[in-house]
Amino acid sequence: MDPYPKPLRDLIGALKRLPGIGEKTATRLALYILADRGNLPEELAATLKTVREQIRLCPSCFNLTDRSRCAICINPSRDQTQICVVEEPSDVLALESANTYRGLYHVLHGLISPLSGVGPDDIRIAELMERLRRPGIVEVIVATNPSVEGEGTFHYINKMISDAGLSVMVSRIASGIPMGGELKYMDQVTLASAMRYRRGVPERER
Ligand SMILES: [Zn+2]
16 A cells, blocks of 8 residues: 555656656655655745746747846857757757856757667757858857767758858867876777867977
């Protein structure tokens, strides 16, 4: 017999639908929320409702926003000639925390994955092409993960741009040995990628 009353069982069931949360963690979280002496349950319920109601996709870059356009798109100090293409909103957050890129973004909301039945029309590639057809964009930096799907999506975007005859420079983020990494511990794919995407050293740095 299930030792938990139905409302608690329902909460555990809902929490279990979150990525990386199994039965044990869901139960622990549900019991924690239930035992809270403050207003955690009310706060959770209210913030979940607000997020659901107010967060939408920026119509320009498809990043998350609670306004008509996202904070990056409306910032006049961002370089309007560069678009960095990423898989999901959390990638924007990661790149922004690195504090080096000053251009715009385009969030695909997925990667092309024939094995999972995700095709180019299932992600925001048509919208990217639409943006590139307008004048002003000089460079597209494809910052999808260095996975099979990430590489495949990069090649697809590159081909679309070249087939459309757009005079936009396409670049790929570098991948290879991470900072602090050691050659002897790297796998073959990483080493091959590091060699392939090696960079020349400008004369002033020699
Ligand atoms: Zn935006």
